[in-house]
Amino acid sequence: MKVAIQRLGLALLLIGAGFVIGCSIVVQKSAQAVQLGDAIPLSMNPFERCVEPNADEMALFSVAVRTLEVVQGRLNSLGIGAMKFLGSGLLRRRAEDTVNVCGPEGTYDRVARLVSEYRMLEPGRLTEYDLNLAARLSKPDPYVVTAIANSAFNDLPQQSGIFESEDIRPLARSVLAGFRERSAEYAELAYKQMSANDSMGTSAAQIAAAAGHPLALDRIERMMADTLSAKDSIVPWKTKRRLYELAHAFALVGERGKLHLAPLRQLMTMKVQSWAPPFGMIENPPKRMCDLLTYIVGASSADDQAYPYCADDKIPYDQ
Template sequence: MNTLAAWLRRLLVLLVALCLSALVLTAGFVLGRMSPTTWIGPIASPAYELVRAEPPAGLLLAGRDDCAIPTEREYALTLAAIDVLSFSAQEGGSLAIGAHKFLANSRYRDVGQPVCDSLESFQRAVQLINGSDHLRRGRPVEYTLNLIARLPGPHSELVAIVAASAFNDTPQESEYFARRDLRPLARATLASLGLVATPFAGRAFAEISAHDSMGTGAAQVAVAGQHPRALDSVERLMADLLATLPKDDVIAWDTRNRLYELAYALAYGGAAAASHAAPIKELMTRRVESNATIFGMIDLQPKRMCRVLADILSVNETELGHDYCADPDVPYEK
């Protein structure tokens, strides 16, 4: 009798184990068929980081006396890159992309000395690009925008490509950094092209804000495109933002960037911007955060605004009343 009872107990344990195994397998099958969002909710994608609306350098180093005249070899390299443009982008393939990237930025020697840009060379480059498929293949990224900004008189197709990126409804991803949105750079590039931004000035004016670099990039396009109310709007935004900041406090990094981007917008107003420059003058009496990379943020004087204000007022930087503008020992903020 005891043997029978023991046997029945073992049978019962076995049946319970089989039932539990079946339940586990069934649950695993059901969960496996479900998407993760079914049982843990939607998975949020990481947000895109906006780049700064910082105008590209363009041919800033053409015809200047504070850069080095190209050596024969440096000049030959530029000509070699331009010669590649004689072939179509399709024919040139990766060699064409290399030429685009080489021409997209000013050259610097090992000692950090900038080499003067050759306006004549880029006039030839724009002729070759305007009559070809160069810069028209794929989505514009950093080097595309930088190169278009360096072309004296880019084709209307290239302007349209920049504008389509600048006012796209979806983020335009960087070539180098995942989840980094280039639309503010595209807006700054469009503004740097001058009056060709006029057809986009109305939409840009509607999007002006100091909230982020999309709004300040829009301000640059609106002013460059000569929207009749853009200068007033940008001056007011900049003054209102400054008014919220205690005068003795260092201006934080993000806020500083928005103020600088609005100042760049005013600079596109030419002579008309002189009567709207009061906020830039106020900014130049403050101290701002600068990114010292591994050392974190440090506070500096806003030296980058010296050239901006001098250009607006059509004076030399030494006439602005700020010693730091002409002091070589005062570093530029980053």
């Protein structure tokens, strides 16, 4: 009997050890599977064009804001739906294209007040709809800034609410960068984490620049130049994404960005890889940088001549 008990104890010990090892392997595999998301949320692009809302569209915005007023801090499916609508915005489909609809004047000021008053960014992990909504608040108060920063600089991956294996901390960092001087207390921390290696580093660069770190813009310019010097005339897709994220920092700093555009202009003379299912990767001009350059320096005949593809409707935007 004693031997049997000892054998049973040993068996349970081995089973327990196997369970722990198995869990460890699963956790490691899960951690390895998590990939960083990109660092430019559409809703914060400063050069995003929009058209004024018509009566029906204004009514939709009004209903969404009124919903947040009614649900207050009780973020049930109705309240979350309103936050998702206000965060993603509204598109108007026209015969020739699809355009963004501007939020009616004062709408997002009301939303900002409600988000802070009812603490809508807590508790728990923020997901895309929280971040996209925060990105549209032009004057976020300290509550919103802190909530986004806690996600942006969290030590643990912040799981996407859409893609199970995606870490959206880079998205949170881009949103924080969009707050510009209101994120100033995070400028030094962001500067220390800057790099061109991944979207965590490029989004840190956005924060450092937008928040006013005195050395950030020079360093971003050098990182872009160094990255381009190591490439052939065709920029690989992942490298393109990182360069675009770094260049985005120049659009967040106003006039100061104009002094650091040499690597962006070099990039715009090159070809970049573009994702074109089902054909795979193709080579295109970096047309997505055209609007960004125009936003920073204004319309320029010299740029029109240097980058004729920007005005060529036959050349698609790279993906």
